[in-house]
Amino acid sequence: MKLNITKPIIKYRNISKSFGSLRVLNDLSLDIAPNEKVALIGPSGSGKTTLGRLLMTLERPDAGTIEVDGEMLWHKEVNDQLMAADEKHLHRIRSKIGMIFQQFNLFPHMNVLRNVTEAPIHVLGLSKEEAKEHAVAMLKKVGLGERMEHYPSQLSGGQQQRVAIARALVMKPKVMVFDEVTSALDPELVGEVLAVIKEIASEGEMTMLLVTHEMDFAREVADRILFMDGGAILEQGPPEQIFGNSQNPRTRDFLSRFV
Numbered sequence: 001m002k003l004n005i006t007k008p009i010i011k012y013r014n015i016s017k018s019f020g021s022l023r024v025l026n027d028l029s030l031d032i033a034p035n036e037k038v039a040l041i042g043p044s045g046s047g048k049t050t051l052g053r054l055l056m057t058l059e060r061p062d063a064g065t066i067e068v069d070g071e072m073l074w075h076k077e078v079n080d081q082l083m084a085a086d087e088k089h090l091h092r093i094r095s096k097i098g099m100i101f102q103q104f105n106l107f108p109h110m111n112v113l114r115n116v117t118e119a120p121i122h123v124l125g126l127s128k129e130e131a132k133e134h135a136v137a138m139l140k141k142v143g144l145g146e147r148m149e150h151y152p153s154q155l156s157g158g159q160q161q162r163v164a165i166a167r168a169l170v171m172k173p174k175v176m177v178f179d180e181v182t183s184a185l186d187p188e189l190v191g192e193v194l195a196v197i198k199e200i201a202s203e204g205e206m207t208m209l210l211v212t213h214e215m216d217f218a219r220e221v222a223d224r225i226l227f228m229d230g231g232a233i234l235e236q237g238p239p240e241q242i243f244g245n246s247q248n249p250r251t252r253d254f255l256s257r258f259v
């Protein structure tokens, strides 16, 4: 697929973010093209998750701007109060972005189908029938067409994570952030979740930001790999460059731990 990086769907500009005295992102800028699949790799604590959470408006930067699909998320010059007060604006932005976390965060008292239909009914205003139709299609896509009446506690971690993916997909976001989505899973359940993500990625119609420690997965699914360390992007490029011909000793050192 041809990527149009001259018309990015995501623009991070000079983003800095600290937690207390800890500087987590350091003047970071990044453009992501529509439908591009970007994998973020790097040591723990290098700021990868924070980059995703900023996009989801779960954190706000101390400095810099972020634009998604032509809309400014946080803009230091527009005062913070105004942005925070503008719920409609945040709501519109959030509806463009789906995020899947390490923990599945399903509603425990709802069956699988209701977990997936809740937001389409209450946020998008779909009828119950319409929401069910969409939910069933998404649950089939993630291989859970036979589990719709089950409750989360009756499912394996891999199945729960696939429900979480269906729940995000049914909102038809333009951008999906996958934040170490297999880190909490038993090793034998990792493959089924990665396979679902690979399939979604191969359909092409979604921009994806993938924070991952699964290097083979990153290599297969991503158009571009970003190596982060110390709150900055130290190296980036297509998978064959990063994994096969990295120019940065820190990238090479990091990757050597995975062989």
Ligand code: ADP
Pocket: 019, 022, 024, 042, 043, 044, 045, 046, 047, 048, 049, 050, 051, 211
């Ligand atoms: P990564 O995803 O690369 O492991 P993170 O973005 O999760 O890195 O975190 C970077 C650093 O910021 C870590 O040291 C983490 O402990 C710290 N951090 C992240 N979120 C918070 C928070 N809400 N409060 C305090 N420290 C945080």
